[in-house]
Amino acid sequence: xxxxxxxxxxxxxxxxxxxxxxxxxxxxxxxxxxxxxxxxxxxxxxxxxxxxxxxxxxxxxxxxxxxxxxxxxxxxxxxxxxxxxxxxxxxxxxxxxxxxxxxxxxxxxxxxxxxxxxxxxxxxxxxxxxxxxxxxxxxxxxxxxxxxxxxxxxxxxxxxxxxxxxxxxxxxxxxxxxxxxxxxxxxxxxxxxxxxxxxxxxxxxxxxxxxxxxxxxxxxx
Numbered sequence: 333x334x335x336x337x338x339x340x341x342x343x344x345x346x347x348x349x350x351x352x353x354x355x356x357x358x359x360x361x362x363x364x365x366x367x368x369x370x371x372x373x374x375x376x377x378x379x380x381x382x383x384x385x386x387x388x389x390x391x392x393x394x395x396x397x398x399x400x401x402x403x404x405x406x407x408x409x410x411x412x413x414x415x416x417x418x419x420x421x422x423x424x425x426x427x428x429x430x431x432x433x434x435x436x437x438x439x440x441x442x443x444x445x446x447x448x449x450x451x452x453x454x455x456x457x458x459x460x461x462x463x464x465x466x467x468x469x470x471x472x473x474x475x476x477x478x479x480x481x482x483x484x485x486x487x488x489x490x491x492x493x494x495x496x497x498x499x500x501x502x503x504x505x506x507x508x509x510x511x512x513x514x515x516x517x518x519x520x521x522x523x524x525x526x527x528x529x530x531x532x533x534x535x536x537x538x539x540x541x542x543x544x545x546x547x548x549x550x551x552x553x
Contacts, residue, residue, distance in 0.1 A: 333356055333358060333412045333414075333440045333441065333545065333549070334412050334413055334432070334437065334438070334439050334440050335352070335356075335358075335412070335413070335414045335415065335439070335440060335441050335442070335443055335545070336414075336415045336418075336419065336428075336439060336441075336442045336443070336519070337349050337352075337414060337415065337416045337442075337443050337445070338442060338443070338444050338445070338512065338515060338516060339444060339445030339446070339447065339530060340445075340447060340449070340452050340505055340508045341452060341456065341501065341504045341505065341508060342447065342451075342452035342453075342455040342456045342501070343445040343446075343447045343452070343530045344445065344447075344530055344534065344537065345416055345417070345445060346362065346416065347534055348445065348530070348534070348537060348538060348541060349362065349414055349416040351534070351535075351538040352414055352443075352538060352541055352542070352545075353414045355538070355542055356412070356414070356545075357411070358409070358411060358412040358413050358414055359406075359408050359409050359413050359414070360413075360414050360416060361400065361403050361404065361409070361413050361414065361415050361416065361418070362416040362417055363396065363400075363416070363417030363418045363420070364417060366396075366399040366400060366403055366418075367381060367391075367399070370399050375402075377395055377398050377399050377402070378399075380395050381395050381396075381399070393421070393423055393424050393427065394427075396418060396420075396424065397424060397427045397428070397431070400415070400418050400428070400431075401431055404431075412440075415428075419515055420511060420512055420515075421511045421512060421514070421515065422514050422515055422518050424515075425515045425518050425519070426518075439519075439522075439524055440524075440548075440549065441524055441525075441526050441545055441548050441549075442515075442516070442519040442524045442525045442526065443526050443528065443541060443544070443545065444516055444525055444526065444527040444528070445528065445530035445537075445541075446527055446528065446529055446530060447529075447530045447531065448531075449505060451531065452501065452505060453498055453501050453502065453505075454473065455471075455474075456496050456501045457492075457496055457497065457498045457501055458471045458472040458473050458474070459471055459492065459493070459496050460472065460477070460481075460490040460491065460492060461490065461491060461492075461493055462483040462485070462486065462488040462489070462490055463488050463489045463490075463491055464483065464486050464487075464488030464489075465483070465485070465486055465488060468483050468484075468485045468486065468488070470483070470484075470490055477490060526544045526545060526548045528540045528541055528544050
């Protein structure tokens, strides 16, 4: 299957993408990973992306599209892929369509993870990270430390990242609504969108997604 995963920040896209890709035996292609890999391997696209980032500018769509194209042409993606973080806007979605059509391929589904806005704010703004080890993550509601402000694992101080402040989260949601959300309507016009609730436990959401994708696939056959 060739799937695009969309949803607001805090919807759990990265977590779900990893589970779904494993269940479907297809590679999880994340924009963040693409950028990191291209920059660390110093590819031409990586050098170009870094020059924009170092100057504090947004990386142009054509650079992101080029990275995605290179990755989708790898042998492990022949049987399908799950795109996470790309396309991020309608022009990228149009470029993806053109890219796939040139290879006589098409998307099977666009999985839209739906989460109420206030839940997104609660999820992200409630996160607390350990200063000693950033892999130790807690939450003021869902995964509280035994002692407030102290990491259960190593005793480090827990803090809220600037990116996780309520003000920043609401700004990120605004960007999502204006730039990324329009791709849902774009794909709805093609009959590709499968919307599921991203509320509940991780495994519940994965099961819901797998069932919806299977149902969608059966309906198209």
